[in-house]
Amino acid sequence: MVVQQGRSASVKDVAAAAGVSLGTVSNVLNRPARVSTATRTRVLDAMAELGFVRNESARQLRSGTSRTLAYVMLDAGNPFFTDVAQGIESAAADVDLSLLLCNSGNGPARERAHLVLLQQQRVQGILITPVDPDSEVLREVRRHGTPLVIVDRIGDDQSFCSVAVDDFLGGRLAVEHLLDRGHTRVAFIGGPTTLGQVRERLEGARAAWAASGLPEEDLVVVPTSALVVNEGREAGQRLAGLPQRRRPTAAFCANDLLALGLLQHAIGSGVRVPEELAIVGYDDIEFAGAAGVPLSSVRQPRQELGSTAARLVLDEASNPDHEHQQVLFTPELVARASTL
């Protein structure tokens, strides 16, 4: 066993140690059948002795493409996206690719920086939940030739594959559920509306509300600056500040983090859930069901979202007849104790 110093052993070193040519070592690596058993073992021994590890950069330079997929997440702190990432990873692992995870944190500059790096690395494909699906940066990636699939959003044009869940329908389901429960004053909590997800869930909510014939102003929109727990708490305070007769008896939150924050505020300030305030979240993350009052939520097929996106990007990468497609999954309302 040899302690490495300097740079690590190359095929050339292995060849020298085994007393064979460099080409033979390469054959042992890539077409073992072509090498006689005797020399093969000699080469393998030399590799073990020297602690040889293939250099992926060199391989990649030679082959022109890497064995890596990348996913640029919108918010790594949101379990929804880590679940999507798990779906991607398992699909990637099936075809022996590894997954590079990046986090834009909803920042266009960070997103752009990641995309540049990924193209430099010649990743096989990029999956991204973009800050803005119609941004020019995405089209630049396409122009460069790197396959790209949009996850959890749909762009205006159809020049990309995308995998998303019907957010408009999800918003409708949530509000229809609350209407079914007899609520006539409901809050929509969410923002910023620069996020398409938020916009469409709100539109769906409005559509359901309009269909009910209730006065428009009784769907109270409470904007937030991000989809995080703390914003949910603050929204709770704002609701509590409303005069009794204008205060909604139910809230539909644009995601579960907000809903959990709202729930926490409610319980902390003695508001009974669902009797005084019913709550519906969105995403159905694991913690929604595990909340003190289990949360009703709109479930999205997270893992499937990821694995489907991975399949699409791989098809785009390898199938010359690839055609872009927009896959739209259907969300589903999961009713739990927070809406009775």
Added chain:
Amino acid sequence: MVVQQGRSASVKDVAAAAGVSLGTVSNVLNRPARVSTATRTRVLDAMAELGFVRNESARQLRSGTSRTLAYVMLDAGNPFFTDVAQGIESAAADVDLSLLLCNSGNGPARERAHLVLLQQQRVQGILITPVDPDSEVLREVRRHGTPLVIVDRIGDDQSFCSVAVDDFLGGRLAVEHLLDRGHTRVAFIGGPTTLGQVRERLEGARAAWAASGLPEEDLVVVPTSALVVNEGREAGQRLAGLPQRRRPTAAFCANDLLALGLLQHAIGSGVRVPEELAIVGYDDIEFAGAAGVPLSSVRQPRQELGSTAARLVLDEASNPDHEHQQVLFTPELVARASTL
């Protein structure tokens, strides 16, 4: 603007398009000052025209090292580890490195596969929360020369840098807190004990218990097969199945996911928290404070854990006088409503 087909443009193509030599293009990229303004703009224009993107593999092959750090997580579904990852990522971004995230899912085989891939990619350094910190695979990485830092664990030997939090102390703090609250029958919920974190938290709990002079058998150990929400629910059922006079009045869970599951079971089956069952978790993930009954928990400095580990691995990678060190952070008990 040109639509790419075939392979993407290289420095050679740019040189041809700009009517200069290949060396000049390289100078524009790496020593712009050495190039006259006129030729520089000509070259830059050609790059834009061709949609040139540097090939990182070639660069790396030449330079011998990559611009990437990697973190092998133990469980990507646990917010604790994603928070650690965020700490690493921000430290890496500070020095212009990108972070490759892998997930072993507590599986030795997956862990090993990831490590091989990472070495092949010649990452600058590997951070890992290992399945087993004393495993031979880690030493093999070291032997190959890739800097490696152990995160959230400490190995037996001190041949690696490590960054961890004092789990023994954390266990003690949790149980002392429950003893302070007057509990005389307490459950420890956690497992598998192949996880060192679990073993040490349990040891700490036992030490505190022994110091109290209470009968040993009144610290009831409820083993689980994983540190996930669902196992917490099942532990709740097992507790409920105990005869009243042997049933603990408080539980210390080896992490917050278990605690959330237990809490959910308790609320669902009408057990009042903390009056009938007090609960202390571990990690203080964001969802602990946001639980229906906010959870008391042992807080670990997650982001700091990550950023410190990143600094250590970079020092090991670049400082010839690097000395391995074991950094041990101190945990802190955060008391909330779940223990009154």
Added chain:
DNA sequence: TTGTAGGCGTTATCAA
């Protein structure tokens, strides 16, 4: 200021 040449580690082709 610009151009030329060699090499990083791997693989594939072709010849022996």
Added chain:
DNA sequence: TTGATAACGCCTACAA
């Protein structure tokens, strides 16, 4: 079955 060689794209001496 094995060996020699060229090429992938980039960077850095060194030469002009």
